[in-house]
Amino acid sequence: MQNTCTHCCTKIEGLGVKFADRAVLEEVNLHLNCKELLALIGPNGAGKTTLLRAILGEIPYSGEINFLVRSSPKKKPAIGYVPQKLSLDADSPISVLDLIAAAIKRCPVWLGVKRSVREEAKAVLTKFSAEHLMYRRIGELSGGELQRVFLAMAMTPVPDILLLDEPVSAVDVQGLSLFYDIVSRLKQEYDISVIMATHDLAGIAPHADRMVLLNRTIVAEGTPREVFANNKLLETFQLSLWNISSLKND
Amino acid sequence: MIDTYYKIIEILFPFAWTQYAFMKNALLAMFFVAPLFALLGTLVVGKRMAFFSDVLGHSALTGIALGVVLGLREPFWPMLVFIVALAVLINLFKGLTQASSDTVLGVFFAMTVALGVVILSRSGGFNKFTGYLIGDILAISRMQIYGLIGLSVVVLWYWMFFGNNLMLISVNPVLARTRGVRVFWMETGFVVLLAVVVAVSIRLIGILMVNSLLILPAAAARNISGNMRAYTAWSIAISIVSALGGLVLSYYLGTATGATIVLFCAGFYLLTALGAGLMHRR
Numbered sequence: 127m128q129n130t131c132t133h134c135c136t137k138i139e140g141l142g143v144k145f146a147d148r149a150v151l152e153e154v155n156l157h158l159n160c161k162e163l164l165a166l167i168g169p170n171g172a173g174k175t176t177l178l179r180a181i182l183g184e185i186p187y188s189g190e191i192n193f194l195v196r197s198s199p200k201k202k203p204a205i206g207y208v209p210q211k212l213s214l215d216a217d218s219p220i221s222v223l224d225l226i227a228a229a230i231k232r233c234p235v236w237l238g239v240k241r242s243v244r245e246e247a248k249a250v251l252t253k254f255s256a257e258h259l260m261y262r263r264i265g266e267l268s269g270g271e272l273q274r275v276f277l278a279m280a281m282t283p284v285p286d287i288l289l290l291d292e293p294v295s296a297v298d299v300q301g302l303s304l305f306y307d308i309v310s311r312l313k314q315e316y317d318i319s320v321i322m323a324t325h326d327l328a329g330i331a332p333h334a335d336r337m338v339l340l341n342r343t344i345v346a347e348g349t350p351r352e353v354f355a356n357n358k359l360l361e362t363f364q365l366s367l368w369n370i371s372s373l374k375n376d
Numbered sequence: 377m378i379d380t381y382y383k384i385i386e387i388l389f390p391f392a393w394t395q396y397a398f399m400k401n402a403l404l405a406m407f408f409v410a411p412l413f414a415l416l417g418t419l420v421v422g423k424r425m426a427f428f429s430d431v432l433g434h435s436a437l438t439g440i441a442l443g444v445v446l447g448l449r450e451p452f453w454p455m456l457v458f459i460v461a462l463a464v465l466i467n468l469f470k471g472l473t474q475a476s477s478d479t480v481l482g483v484f485f486a487m488t489v490a491l492g493v494v495i496l497s498r499s500g501g502f503n504k505f506t507g508y509l510i511g512d513i514l515a516i517s518r519m520q521i522y523g524l525i526g527l528s529v530v531v532l533w534y535w536m537f538f539g540n541n542l543m544l545i546s547v548n549p550v551l552a553r554t555r556g557v558r559v560f561w562m563e564t565g566f567v568v569l570l571a572v573v574v575a576v577s578i579r580l581i582g583i584l585m586v587n588s589l590l591i592l593p594a595a596a597a598r599n600i601s602g603n604m605r606a607y608t609a610w611s612i613a614i615s616i617v618s619a620l621g622g623l624v625l626s627y628y629l630g631t632a633t634g635a636t637i638v639l640f641c642a643g644f645y646l647l648t649a650l651g652a653g654l655m656h657r658r
Contacts, residue, residue, distance in 0.1 A: 182554060207554040212547070218422070220543060221603035228540040229555070236418075236539050236608040263602055264547070276551075 135159050136181070136203075136287060136319060140189035143176050150176050153343050154189070158319045160286075163310065165334035165350070166323040172341045174323035175210070178289050181321070182207060193286070206280030206288040206318075208273060218265035222256070222275050223247055225264065229282040254278040254308055270301020274308070281312060288312070290322040294329065302326070306333045327354075378404075378518065393627045401521060402513045402633065406619040408524040409577060410593075412531055414615035416570055417594035418608055422546040426591050427478065428466065431485045432571055433586040435462050436578045437492025440508060445495060456575040462488065463571035467564055511582030511634045513623070523576060531569055538562055543604060585634040592641035593618065599648035614644045 141154040151173040158164055166174050180187040182205060193203040226247040227239040239247070244260075251257040256274045259267060267275065273293045280288060290309070294302050310333045313320050324330050331337075331350040339346040339353055346356040353359060385400050393399045420429050439458035443451020466484060470477055496505050535542075541562050544552040549559045577586050597610035622637030629636070 179550075182550065184550060184553070205554050207551060209548050209551055214547070215424075217598050219598050219601040219603060219607035220422075220547065224543065224604045225547070228543060232540065234536055234539040235543065236535065236604045238605040261602065279551075280554075 135194050137192045137194070138181075138189070139192075141177070141180060141191065142188040143173070143180055143185060144188075149342065151180070151187075151342060154340075155344065156338065158287075158321065160317050160319050161313055162335045163313050163320040163322065163333060165330045165337045166321055166340055167325070167327060167330075167337060167353075168340035168345075174340055175291055177340065178207075178291050178321065178323060181205070181287075181289060203286035204283070206285035208276045208280050208288075208290045208293050210291045210293075212272075214265045214272075216265045218263060220264050222251070222259045222262055222264060222267070225275065225279055226250055226260075226282065229279045250278050250282050251275075254281075255304060268298070268301070270297040270305065273297060273301075273305060277305075277308065281316075284316050284318065286318060288318050288320045290320065290324075292323050292325065294324060294326050302329055306330065309333065378521075393624060398514045398516075399623075399627060401516050401518070402623055403620070405513060405516045405521050405524055405580065406623055406637075407616070408521075408528045409580065409589075410615040410619040411612045412524070412528050412573055413577075413589045414593045414597075414611040415531060415535055415608065416566075416573060417590040417592075417615075418597070418611050419542055419546065419566065420570070420590050421594040421598060422543070426587070427481045427485075428567075429570060429574065429590050430587040431466070431481050431488070432459050432463055432574045433578070433583055434485060435459055435488035435492075436508065436575065436583050437496065438488045439492075439575070440505060441492045441495035452575075452579070455578065456572065459575045460568055460571040463567040464564060467567045508578060509583050510632045511578065511580050511585060513580045513633045516580055520576070520580070527573060527576060531573070534565060534569060538565070542566060581634040581637075582632070585638050588638040588641065589615070589634070592638065592645050596641065596645040596648045599645075599652040614641065618644060 136156075136158040138154055138156040138158075141151060141156075142149060143151040154177065156164075166177065168174050176185065179185045181191060223239055223244065224235045227233075227235050227243050230246050230250070231240075231243050233240065233243070248257050248260060251260055254274045254277055256271065256278055259271055259275060262271075264272065264275065277290075277293070288309075294305055297305060306329060309320060309322070312318065322330065322334075331354070334350050337346075337348065337350045337353040338344055339356070339359055346353050346359060348356075381404060382397070382400050385403060386394050394403075420426060436455055436459060439455030440451045442458055443454040446454060448454065462484070466481070470480065493502065496502050541552065541557045544555060544557055545559055545562060553559050574586055574590075577589075581589055593611045593615035594607075596614050597607050601607035601610055618637050618640035622640045623633055625631075625640075626633040626636035
């Protein structure tokens with residue numbers, strides 16, 4: 127597929143976030159292009175989720191975040207967001223169809239979902255290998271299934287930027303590769319920028335265009351191979367040499 | 377208009393209890409109160425706000441006390457203003473404190489109940505106000521019925537336009553915000569409606585029972601529903617059947633109507649919980 131988009135990007139300059147006078151993030155500079163999957167890695171408490179929340183506009187920050195959206199440079203970008211594993215009630219009566227139907231149309235789902243919307247929802251879910259989950263309650267889905275449903279929702283309608291906050295922390299091995307494949311395909315197909323905060327270094331490496339090692343600020347940045355060659359990764363994650371070499375060879 | 381309704385009821389229910397205007401009024405009121413409570417209850421349960429709505433119900437004591445201090449014979453308006461203000465205040469400050477929301481609500485609960493009881497029990501006069509604790513649906517006036525009808529229209533309108541947004545907020549507020557939902561205003565609108573409905577119903581259902589009527593139909597419906605439509609429909613159905621059953625039974629047993637209705641709802645909860653448990657085991 128041809129890369130048609132060269133005008134959209136996200137520029138983060140000198141970003142800092144403080145919680146009660148404690149700097150959680152400082153001097154973060156990042157430039158993200160469309161059709162790019164950026165893996166955000168770092169130890170617990172490194173500020174990965176905080177960075178995503180700043181991009182979402184959920185928390186106050188210093189510095190600048192500028193979006194250049196393909197349709198209009200001044201427009202706020204549409205952001206698709208897949209949250210970390212949610213603590214949903216097991217008995218929540220909300221069905222997968224309810225969620226997707228609400229993303230497609232404004233009609234109140236508590237009055238029921240029209241056949242036409244149901245078919246549209248099925249088409250959406252099929253793209254995410256989740257059509258068989260349509261009538262299931264969200265409280266009874268596995269971690270992997272739930273993340274695919276939230277991804278389907280985040281992509282309806284197609285956003286400019288897709289933010290994934292440790293989406294695979296509760297996903298089984300099989301669900302993991304399916305999830306990465308889908309995200310890689312989306313990025314290609316829809317020209318979107320993807321930022322994924324993750325702990326799964328080995329899993330994301332073959333799919334990420336760029337990797338950013340965050341620990342309050344950006345410690346290392348580059349292709350996965352370049353970042354893995356950096357000794358700071360070893361220090362930050364305290365990984366064994368064996369692990370690193372297996373990642374490098376990947 | 378109301379006379380036509382009286383005639384229809386007498387034809388539909390040719391029993392001794394429909395001879396009385398107060399029973400027919402109570403029946404009409406219940407036809408609006410029950411779905412209203414059921415609808416709001418689906419979100420109260422979905423957002424785990426059972427304790428919040430309980431605090432609103434009990435804070436009525438301070439609202440009534442306020443009316444007494446102001447020297448009013450009918451303390452409805454101070455009570456309404458107080459409950460609405462408290463709902464907005466809690467909603468506003470819940471994000472500003474480090475304490476768990478349970479603790480914050482517990483503090484508000486204790487304060488409003490204690491303050492209300494202290495003022496109302498001055499010189500041993502609390503007995504005059506025990507009517508508010510158990511309520512009296514049979515004493516409903518025509519004006520109150522019209523008020524309930526108006527309130528039902530407003531809540532229905534809110535649910536038609538913002539039902540999806542409220543559902544999304546109950547799943548995850550950040551997720552809802554990224555989809556363009558104005559979470560703070562949606563929630564404020566919801567708690568204000570909830571507070572108004574609670575305030576209006578205190579005289580009818582009673583401080584002790586009002587929260588049960590909110591929680592139980594939705595909780596029972598949750599046991600047997602696989603999507604939002606079933607959840608809402610079951611909640612409304614259980615609420616209406618319990619309201620009618622409780623009203624008629626309380627007439628024959630001579631018991632407090634609100635409490636009898638709540639027992640019906642509780643019966644439905646046990647039944648659905650048992651049914652869901654058996655289905656699960658299979």
